[in-house]
Amino acid sequence: MHQVLQQHRIGVVGYVPDAGHKRLIELCQADARMRSVVLSTEEEGVGLAAGAWLGGRRSALLMQSSGVGNIINALGMVRECRFPLLLLVTMRGENGEFNPWQVPMGQATPEVLRAMGVAVHHVASAAEAAAQVDASLRIAHGSYCAAAVLIGQRLIGIKSFQQQANQ
Numbered sequence: 776m777h778q779v780l781q782q783h784r785i786g787v788v789g790y791v792p793d794a795g796h797k798r799l800i801e802l803c804q805a806d807a808r809m810r811s812v813v814l815s816t817e818e819e820g821v822g823l824a825a826g827a828w829l830g831g832r833r834s835a836l837l838m839q840s841s842g843v844g845n846i847i848n849a850l851g852m853v854r855e856c857r858f859p860l861l862l863l864v865t866m867r868g869e870n871g872e873f874n875p876w877q878v879p880m881g882q883a884t885p886e887v888l889r890a891m892g893v894a895v896h897h898v899a900s901a902a903e904a905a906a907q908v909d910a911s912l913r914i915a916h917g918s919y920c921a922a923a924v925l926i927g928q929r930l931i932g933i934k935s936f937q938q939q940a941n942q
Contacts, residue, residue, distance in 0.1 A: 779908045787827040789820035793835035795865030795931035817842035821849035828858040835861040840884040850891040859884040859915035862923040869928040894922040
């Protein structure tokens, strides 16, 4: 996915720290052509993307499905101002989720995004991830809209409270 972001000249990557995006975040941080910005809330990422676009830079926003609920109102700005936004969303609440608090938003994420006019695509295997990110970037930049790639929990791995405690 990092190579696809490079190919599409993504220059700004906003993220809230997330274990599912750990390796991608590390690659973006190490990439001198990308500015990685730690966000305190996902909603800030929409403003970051708007500012990047106005400044002539392309951006991507990395978040967990629980963070989608934090950007709903801000997605209205994307729709009305018509600027491209790529969301890479690691999914929770799927396939044996250990944390019951993650289930409601994880289950609602695709429909909530679609209701706000976001083009939504789901990735279930590593083999299809790069191609879907590429296609979503083409949609976002070709149509001046938001596009989301939902990265399935089977792909990022199921967590447990014990794994979390050991980290």
